[in-house]
Amino acid sequence: MLAFFIRSLEAAMIFTFAGLGELVDQRSGILNVGLEGIMLFGATLGFIAAQETESYLIGFLVGIGIGALLGLLHGFFSITLGVDQVVSGMGVWIFGFGMTTYIGSSHTGPLGMERLPTWFGISPFFFLSVVLVVLVWFVLNRTGWGLNIRSVGEQPSVAEVSGLKVARIRYLCVIFGGMMAGFAGAVYGLYYNPVWNYNFLMGWGFISLALVFFSMWNPYLLLGGAVLFGLLWQVSLNPQMFFPGLASRYIWRMVPFAMTILVLILISSKWFRSRWGATTPEALGKPYHKE
Amino acid sequence: MSLAGYRIRVQRRASVPGWKAALFSVLAILFGLILFSLIFIQAKQNPLEVYRQIFRYAFFNEYGLGLTINRFIFLAFASYAFIIPFRAGLWNIGMPGQLYLGALAAFGVVYAFGGKSGQVSIASGPLIVLMVVAAMVAGALVGGIAGFLRGKWNVNEIVVTMMLNFILFYLVSFMIKDGGPFMNLGGRGESFELPDAARAPLIAGYPYTLVLVFLFMIALQVLFARMSLGYQIRAFGQSPPAARYAGIKPFRISVLVFLLGGALAGLAGYHYFAAVPGVYKIARTYGYFGDLSFYGLICGLISLGNPIAALFMALLFGGLSIGGRYAQGKLHLGFGVDFALMGVLMISLVAFQFFYHYQITFSRVPKSRALAD
Numbered sequence: 001m002l003a004f005f006i007r008s009l010e011a012a013m014i015f016t017f018a019g020l021g022e023l024v025d026q027r028s029g030i031l032n033v034g035l036e037g038i039m040l041f042g043a044t045l046g047f048i049a050a051q052e053t054e055s056y057l058i059g060f061l062v063g064i065g066i067g068a069l070l071g072l073l074h075g076f077f078s079i080t081l082g083v084d085q086v087v088s089g090m091g092v093w094i095f096g097f098g099m100t101t102y103i104g105s106s107h108t109g110p111l112g113m114e115r116l117p118t119w120f121g122i123s124p125f126f127f128l129s130v131v132l133v134v135l136v137w138f139v140l141n142r143t144g145w146g147l148n149i150r151s152v153g154e155q156p157s158v159a160e161v162s163g164l165k166v167a168r169i170r171y172l173c174v175i176f177g178g179m180m181a182g183f184a185g186a187v188y189g190l191y192y193n194p195v196w197n198y199n200f201l202m203g204w205g206f207i208s209l210a211l212v213f214f215s216m217w218n219p220y221l222l223l224g225g226a227v228l229f230g231l232l233w234q235v236s237l238n239p240q241m242f243f244p245g246l247a248s249r250y251i252w253r254m255v256p257f258a259m260t261i262l263v264l265i266l267i268s269s270k271w272f273r274s275r276w277g278a279t280t281p282e283a284l285g286k287p288y289h290k291e
Numbered sequence: 292m293s294l295a296g297y298r299i300r301v302q303r304r305a306s307v308p309g310w311k312a313a314l315f316s317v318l319a320i321l322f323g324l325i326l327f328s329l330i331f332i333q334a335k336q337n338p339l340e341v342y343r344q345i346f347r348y349a350f351f352n353e354y355g356l357g358l359t360i361n362r363f364i365f366l367a368f369a370s371y372a373f374i375i376p377f378r379a380g381l382w383n384i385g386m387p388g389q390l391y392l393g394a395l396a397a398f399g400v401v402y403a404f405g406g407k408s409g410q411v412s413i414a415s416g417p418l419i420v421l422m423v424v425a426a427m428v429a430g431a432l433v434g435g436i437a438g439f440l441r442g443k444w445n446v447n448e449i450v451v452t453m454m455l456n457f458i459l460f461y462l463v464s465f466m467i468k469d470g471g472p473f474m475n476l477g478g479r480g481e482s483f484e485l486p487d488a489a490r491a492p493l494i495a496g497y498p499y500t501l502v503l504v505f506l507f508m509i510a511l512q513v514l515f516a517r518m519s520l521g522y523q524i525r526a527f528g529q530s531p532p533a534a535r536y537a538g539i540k541p542f543r544i545s546v547l548v549f550l551l552g553g554a555l556a557g558l559a560g561y562h563y564f565a566a567v568p569g570v571y572k573i574a575r576t577y578g579y580f581g582d583l584s585f586y587g588l589i590c591g592l593i594s595l596g597n598p599i600a601a602l603f604m605a606l607l608f609g610g611l612s613i614g615g616r617y618a619q620g621k622l623h624l625g626f627g628v629d630f631a632l633m634g635v636l637m638i639s640l641v642a643f644q645f646f647y648h649y650q651i652t653f654s655r656v657p658k659s660r661a662l663a664d
Contacts, residue, residue: 033449073638081645086382086449087592091641094585098634101627102330198627199582206453213447250465257454261440268446 004234004241006122010192012223012230013129014184018208019215019222020129020136021180025071027140027217028173029153029283030078033089035181036205037096038070042185044100047196048107056116060186067182068175070096075174079167082287093205101198111194125187130223137219149173153281156288166288181205207260214267217281232259297653307647313600315646316593320607323639327632334622341622345614355613360497361567362609363602365580367504368559369587370594370601371511372430375555376438376448376548378515378596380528383549384588385437385452386556387581388459389430393557394564394573395466396429397422398473398482407473407483415488422489426561427554433459434553435546442542448549460578467573475572482564482573491566498566500558504602507555511598524548559584586612586633593640608636 018035025032032038042063050059070092077088116123140146148169151159156166185201193200207229215222235242236255266272307315328338348355369386376383400421404411411418433455440446466473467482475481491498515521527534527544535541563580564573574580586608594600612629619628 077641077644081642082648083641083644087644088641090382090384090588091637094588094637095634097582097585098627098630098632098637102625102631105626203453203457206450210447210450213450248465248469248471250461250468250471253461253464254458257457260454261446261451264446264450265440265444268440268444270444 002121004238005231008230008234009126009227010123010230011233012226013123013126014188014192014204015208015211015226015229016129016133016223017125017184017187018181018205019211019226020132020219021071021177021184022209022212023215023217023219023222024136024140024149024173024180025177026212026284027153027281028149028170029156029281029286029288030075030170030174030177031085031089031285032071032074032092032174032177032181033086033209034070034074034092034096034205035089035209036201036203037093038067038178038181039185039188039205039208040096040100040199040201041066041070042182043189043201044104044107044185044196046182046186047111047189047194048104050113050190051107051111054113056113056190059190060183063182063186063189064179065182067178067180067185069178070182071175071178072171074178075171078287079170079174082289085285085287097199104196105198107196108198109196111190111196113194115194116191123191125191133219133223140219150281153283156283170288181208184208203257210260210264214263216267229256229260229263232256300652300654312595312647315643316595316600316640319593319640319643320636322643323632323636326639327635330624330628330631331618331622334624336622341618344621345611345618348617349610349614355617357496357568358613359606359610360501361562362583362613363606364498364500364504364566365559365563365583366586366590366605366609367602368507368555368562369584370590370605371507371587371598372434372552372556372559372584373587373591374594374596374598374601375511375524375552376434376545377591378521378528379524379544379548380531381438381441381545381548382449383434383437383452383552383556384449384585385434385455385553386559386584386587387578388452388456389433389553389556390560390563390584391456391459391463391577391581392433393426393430393560394577395463395473395560396425396557397561397565398466398485398573400425401485401489402473402483406486406489409484409486411486411488413488418489419491422565423558423561426557426565428557430557430560431550431554434549434551434556436549438546438549438553441549442545448545456581460581463573463577467577473573479575481575485565485571489565490571491562493568498562498568500562500566503558508598508602515598520547556584559587582630583612589633589637589640593636608633 018039022032022035045066046059046063049062050056074088074092077083078085148164152164152166152169160166188201211222211225214225233256236252239252331338331341349359350356372386373383404413404418436455437448437451440451441448465471468474468480473482475483491500523539524544527539531541564570590601590604590608594604611632615629615632
């Protein structure tokens, strides 16, 4: 049972890393639906780098690095070129999906390295994710930087007039988002599920994206949602623990995805939105053109 | 910015004339192919020679051409499945899920008439009609879920369709593996083989679904150019608030476009598993075909939602992916060259979106001004 909870928290930390980056991204007004592609890249290149160099550190750094580059690419498309953000994000996703399928194919199989150490049975990354949640909340709500990020995401033209560099702030946020997604992917590929297979991320990037909508752009709610999802995911992966002998394993594999849809419906309802006072960043998804 | 006496300006433009849009699409594809040749260079091959072989195999080799045409039909349906919601400003990336259920429904019809044993208790004609209808209805149902949720509660259709892809992926596994009802008695983790009566008739060696592609092209062209519903879809896609003001019901539009799109994706599933010569079963690698349907997204985007242009793209990408697979085997490249090509084309396409919105102009700068700059 304890192992089950720990595994849930470890799934949650991956959702949290990816979601936290996306949250900052969206707060500055940039929507990145290509999270899955960045995570796939982080997972695949991180996996290959770690396997080749036999160093976890290099694996994680490569994951973060490729994430930053893809974030920059999305920023370049959506901020500098003014491409529709959904089109660009979809591009990043398909790019990641297609390229990693090819790049990783010769590395199909287990990582073959000693597993990373844990603290009291749980990965230290979990504590890191909690620290980052607090840090991001603090920066967004209690510092001048956070105010700048939020104002760029709400009213970019007003922010520009009051002396903020909208493009620069958005670039920084989208690169941060990419780094977090790349890192999340690397943690998935190097720790959570260290067996490379094509498209082995199984839509976790899209789930993280859904979690950001769920969180209503509040890092604490994001963490809560991630833990909830981690638990649901583990229940549906280990049904025999709770419902022995009921239904085929394939049917159970559907459950977490169905659960994602149900939760998404719940949080999209007017009842939920009005009750919790959702604060969509005003300028989310809209390209900003400097006058 | 000025350079060598010329002033270079980047200006926003309101709209792009059709021929220019087509030109940008062609340039985007060329740029993508040039980028992709890096993979061949890395494999120490002459890219021009590889491309020559790819095209020769895909379009001028009898066997390769057959594969290309069948993939073209598949991609055409997948593109239409993407295009219809796209014209309404909605994103259908649920083609895999929709085509999985479409294929299952078509096989379900055969199963219901006892086809698992190799014999059916119904004539071939009606059986095939029933299979097609079932595939389209099933695909429409899967698509309809996303459309309904989007229309009713504004639930993000990208996430929903993606989740449905995984759900239906496992439904197929459940049906064809581990003793599922459609399992092949040989136990190879694939479905039973269709009896002869359920196999799609061939016209000049190609499945009749090829004719359906052109029928749907005409139907979509009429829908978007001549019908009030098509106009409503386009109006909604351009500006939902304005459309609502004009009395267009958002709920109705989003359900409708997803039903139609899903139905066409269901047809894609029917085509690959019940009409392609030599297949006639839900293969163990059905996930590969599901993922391949994402090419439909590229075809739809690059043709700007135009049903006729989308067919050319489907033919080109169908050929490229078949030829790419061939080159992969011949040059001993890694698995997934066709997916890598998909990724590179997509990113090139996104980069070229810039030209739809901006114009670069060069103008001579007077000497004195140039110095002052």
